Amino acid sequence: xxxxxxxxxxxxxxxxxxxxxxxxxxxxxxxxxxxxxxxxxxxxxxxxxxxxxxxxxxxxxxxxxxxxxxxxxxxxxxxxxxxxxxxxxxxx
Numbered sequence: 001x002x003x004x005x006x007x008x009x010x011x012x013x014x015x016x017x018x019x020x021x022x023x024x025x026x027x028x029x030x031x032x033x034x035x036x037x038x039x040x041x042x043x044x045x046x047x048x049x050x051x052x053x054x055x056x057x058x059x060x061x062x063x064x065x066x067x068x069x070x071x072x073x074x075x076x077x078x079x080x081x082x083x084x085x086x087x088x089x090x091x092x
Contacts, residue, residue, distance in 0.1 A: 014081040025069030
């Protein structure tokens, strides 16, 4: 995953499920947690994308990265899309 830029001029970013990511240990770990951030909770319930602020996007990815399965997932289950940016495409 490409790290988000520090430019917060865009009011909303999009937290997305990676379309090629398998249902991995990370998803299992995330579903068991009680402290799931709201944007990730929406993705767990079936949404493919959630509009978030830049701070919410960073916090969601930081939370996700602490769970079992994130470090070994390829591609990562979630990514941030920054509208009007070429740096936010998912890793393949």
